[in-house]
Amino acid sequence: MSLLELRELSVIRRNRQVLNDVSLTISEGELVGLIGPNGAGKSTLMEAALGMIPFSGSSSLAAMGTEGRARKAAYLPQSREIAWPVSVEDLISLGRLPWPGGGYRAEDRDAIESAITRMELQPFRHRTALRLSGGEQARVLIARALAQQTPLIVADEPVAGLDPAQQLACLRLFRQLAQEGRGLLVSLHDLGLAVRFCDRLVLLAGGTVLADGDPRHVLRDEMVQNAFGITLRHVETPDGPTVLPV
Numbered sequence: 001m002s003l004l005e006l007r008e009l010s011v012i013r014r015n016r017q018v019l020n021d022v023s024l025t026i027s028e029g030e031l032v033g034l035i036g037p038n039g040a041g042k043s044t045l046m047e048a049a050l051g052m053i054p055f056s057g058s059s060s061l062a063a064m065g066t067e068g069r070a071r072k073a074a075y076l077p078q079s080r081e082i083a084w085p086v087s088v089e090d091l092i093s094l095g096r097l098p099w100p101g102g103g104y105r106a107e108d109r110d111a112i113e114s115a116i117t118r119m120e121l122q123p124f125r126h127r128t129a130l131r132l133s134g135g136e137q138a139r140v141l142i143a144r145a146l147a148q149q150t151p152l153i154v155a156d157e158p159v160a161g162l163d164p165a166q167q168l169a170c171l172r173l174f175r176q177l178a179q180e181g182r183g184l185l186v187s188l189h190d191l192g193l194a195v196r197f198c199d200r201l202v203l204l205a206g207g208t209v210l211a212d213g214d215p216r217h218v219l220r221d222e223m224v225q226n227a228f229g230i231t232l233r234h235v236e237t238p239d240g241p242t243v244l245p246v
């Protein structure tokens with residue numbers, strides 16, 4: 001079943017066409033990597049898909065009411081702002097706000113505990129979120145999105161600022177969530193991680209989809225040269241395929 005359908009989505013920002021006729025579907029059980037150079041329109045695509053900015057074309061999510069949308073999709077924005085000096089546990093519990101009861105039922109507690117465990121945040125749960133390191137704050141915000149327990153997760157550069165072990169742990173968790181039937185749209189700059197963990201890659205450049213499909217096919221030489229102006233060395237490892245930009 002599809003969780004997100006974008007049809008001919010176009011966005012104009014400051015009189016400039018940032019996205020041009022982008023069509024995309026995310027289905028249950030899929031971890032989809034959104035890749036592309038800086039300024040390609042990855043964040044814009046996510047914001048438009050969620051109905052946060054004006055666009056033309058259609059988005060199945062943006063067409064829903066705010067409550068239905070918040071129960072369908074959790075969003076991790078690129079900017080990791082924490083506005084108030086709340087505890088880690090309280091911040092994560094905000095993920096339960098879209099659900100009836102607003103966070104006080106037994107299932108809310110279970111969702112919050114599960115998110116804390118999955119992001120290995122037990123030692124931090126009573127700390128003030130604003131006083132954590134940048135990477136620790138990033139993990140707390142991922143946990144808030146997990147606590148929302150939505151079928152779809154839209155995450156804008158979720159592993160930016162995480163150390164290598166935490167990057168791997170985060171993408172392994174995303175893979176596991178996909179295996180459990182959730183759909184994930186995740187923007188990534190590390191193409192090695194993208195090819196290793198994603199079921200599918202969508203390559204965005206100049207506001208259009210250059211390629212959408214099997215990661216190794218999307219990352220073929222002419223596509224990578226066209227989008228990024230670089231070459232990739234493809235490497236087979238015991239843990240699966242990866243790539244090195246050269």
Ligand SMILES: Nc1ncnc2c1ncn2[C@@H]1O[C@H](COP(=O)(O)OP(=O)(O)OP(=O)(O)O)[C@@H](O)[C@H]1O
Nearest residue numbers: 013014018036037038039040041042043044045078
């Ligand atoms: N609020 C805004 N107002 C006007 N233009 C914007 C705004 N946000 C982004 N843009 C422009 O839209 C284009 C796409 O930006 P976007 O942030 O979607 O790219 P991106 O692919 O996510 O980039 P990055 O990899 O650097 O995060 C860029 O040219 C950017 O300057």
